[in-house]
Amino acid sequence: MTLKQTLAELVAIDSVSARTNRPVTDYLAARCEILGMESQRFAYIDDNGIEKINLLAVAGARSADDIELVLVGHTDTVPYDPDWREALKLTEREGKLFGRGACDTKAFIAAAMTAVESLNLKNLRRPLALLFTADEEIGLIGAKRFAEARVMHARFAIVGEPTSLQPMRAGKGYCLAEVTVKGREAHSAYPSLGTSAVFGAARLLARIEKIAEQLRSETHTDFDPPYTTLNVGVVQGGTAKNVIAGSCRFTLEWRPIPGQPPARLLELLNAAIAEESAADHNLVFEVEANRADQGFETAANSALVTLLEGLTVNSSGTVAFGTEAAQLTELGAEAVVLGPGNIREAHRTGEFVPVNELERCVEILTSAVETFCL
Numbered sequence: 001m002t003l004k005q006t007l008a009e010l011v012a013i014d015s016v017s018a019r020t021n022r023p024v025t026d027y028l029a030a031r032c033e034i035l036g037m038e039s040q041r042f043a044y045i046d047d048n049g050i051e052k053i054n055l056l057a058v059a060g061a062r063s064a065d066d067i068e069l070v071l072v073g074h075t076d077t078v079p080y081d082p083d084w085r086e087a088l089k090l091t092e093r094e095g096k097l098f099g100r101g102a103c104d105t106k107a108f109i110a111a112a113m114t115a116v117e118s119l120n121l122k123n124l125r126r127p128l129a130l131l132f133t134a135d136e137e138i139g140l141i142g143a144k145r146f147a148e149a150r151v152m153h154a155r156f157a158i159v160g161e162p163t164s165l166q167p168m169r170a171g172k173g174y175c176l177a178e179v180t181v182k183g184r185e186a187h188s189a190y191p192s193l194g195t196s197a198v199f200g201a202a203r204l205l206a207r208i209e210k211i212a213e214q215l216r217s218e219t220h221t222d223f224d225p226p227y228t229t230l231n232v233g234v235v236q237g238g239t240a241k242n243v244i245a246g247s248c249r250f251t252l253e254w255r256p257i258p259g260q261p262p263a264r265l266l267e268l269l270n271a272a273i274a275e276e277s278a279a280d281h282n283l284v285f286e287v288e289a290n291r292a293d294q295g296f297e298t299a300a301n302s303a304l305v306t307l308l309e310g311l312t313v314n315s316s317g318t319v320a321f322g323t324e325a326a327q328l329t330e331l332g333a334e335a336v337v338l339g340p341g342n343i344r345e346a347h348r349t350g351e352f353v354p355v356n357e358l359e360r361c362v363e364i365l366t367s368a369v370e371t372f373c374l
Contacts, residue, residue: 001117003362004097004355007110008090011099017076017138018048024075025055028132031113032057035121037130040064044145052134054146059116060373061127064152068126069372070333071116071365072324073109073160074136074143077101084349096352103341105136107353108160108361111340115365119374128373129154136324139291143327150331156304156372157333158365159325162341165357165364167308167316169336170222170297172229172255174322175262175289177269179204182284185239185246194244195282198237201248204285205232207272208252211265220257222318228265229320230254255320258295296326302334307371311364312338319343338364 001009013024029039037057046052055075058064080087080100087100097107112130121128129152134142146152161168181201186194212230219226230252237248254265266289273285298305305316316336321343325335340357 003110003114003358004090004092006113007097007102007106007358010106010110011090011101012088014088015076015101016079017135018079020051021075021134022051022053025053025132028109028113029055029057031117032130035059035117037121040151042146042149042151046135046141052142054134054142055132056152057130059121059128060124064129066127067129067152067154069156069158069369070129070131070152070154070328071112071158071160072131072133072328073105073112074133074324075109076135076137077104077106078137078347081349092355095355097355097358098350098352100351103162103351103353104343104346105160105162105339107162107341107358108339111358111361112160112365114362115369118366119369124373126373128369133324140293140322140324140327143324147327147330152331154328154331154333157325157328157335158304158308158368159323159328159335159337160339161319161323161337162339162343162346162353163319163337164342165312165338165340165360166314167305167312167336167338168319169300169302169305169316170258170318171295171323171325171337172223172257172320173262173295173326174291174293175254175256175265176291177252177266178288178290179250179252180286180288181248182286183244183246184282186244188242188244191244194246195280196244197248197283198245200276200280200283201235201237201250204272204276205250207276208232208269211268211272214268215265218257218260220259223257223320226257228254228256228260230265256295258297262292262294293322294326296329296335298334298336304334304336307368308336308338308364311367
């Protein structure tokens with residue numbers, strides 16, 4: 001089967017995160033088993049009662065305890081506009097292949113399958129693995145579950161994401177918290193009878209802005225921007241224009257640089273809350289930390305980094321968005337993020353991958369497998 005046919009078949013499988021990814025993992029497992037790879041499915045039920053599957057296929061090993069190289073791609077996609085009629089039909093125009101997931105990351109999966117199928121796996125001297133995960137788009141959930149299970153140990157990992165074939169050796173983490181400020185409702189004509197949660201939240205937000213400035217002094221020069229970034233993307237509070245707001249809630253997001261614990265910001269936030277609580281005993285502050293994904297960093301002189309820099313003729317870089325590389329490092333791997341397509345084209349109606357990058361990715365992955373496993 002050709003590279004484009006493989007990608008077309010993958011795109012045709014609707015694997016948005018809200019649905020089970022069993023059809024796509026069944027498809028990939030069948031392809032892997034034809035190659036003689038030993039495949040294992042690690043299933044779980046998500047919060048909505050839907051089955052999700054992480055698929056691990058291994059060649060050249062009696063177990064998954066000592067994998068030399070693992071190629072990693074997530075099988076789920078973000079939703080698509082129902083008016084995009086060709087979302088599940090791979091379409092080629094002007095050297096580009098369009099379709100949901102064509103860029104993020106079914107292109108990488110197609111390239112990985114094509115690369116592995118071009119080799120004689122019976123000649124492997126060191127073990128190779130393919131890992132296809134679930135629920136990356138909604139919080140790296142599949143990769144986290146796989147890492148927690150500790151069913152594999154790997155030396156090197158190439159994690160598929162659209163990087164325009166630039167090897168990325170480090171990435172920031174991703175963290176979320178919901179902050180709720182509770183006051184006391186009252187008629188707005190008599191403010192002394194109430195305590196405004198909105199005003200309390202505003203004071204805390206001002207302090208968070210100062211925390212952001214403080215974190216700018218803790219830098220990692222390989223990143224742009226070279227510090228942990230903060231954002232408050234959603235604020236909700238109050239019930240009516242003439243009611244003192246009894247509650248205000250906002251979402252705090254931050255992306256910690258590698259080496260900085262995700263809890264660093266929470267420590268600063270809790271210190272600020274303690275001072276605000278002491279200043280006004282009528283306010284109650286609650287913090288619900290929903291996500292705390294750490295970043296990752298692979299040494300610049302790693303054999304994998306050096307190889308991929310040479311193969312791509314690109315210096316290694318860093319990414320500010322979350323990837324599954326951190327979970328692979330938990331499994332012992334020196335991880336690099338790489339793949340065809342540009343992250344700026346992902347998640348859009350009309351998502352695409354350039355044909356030349358897709359084909360070049362096959363060559364890069366083939367050479368990587370040959371170098372480390374043959």
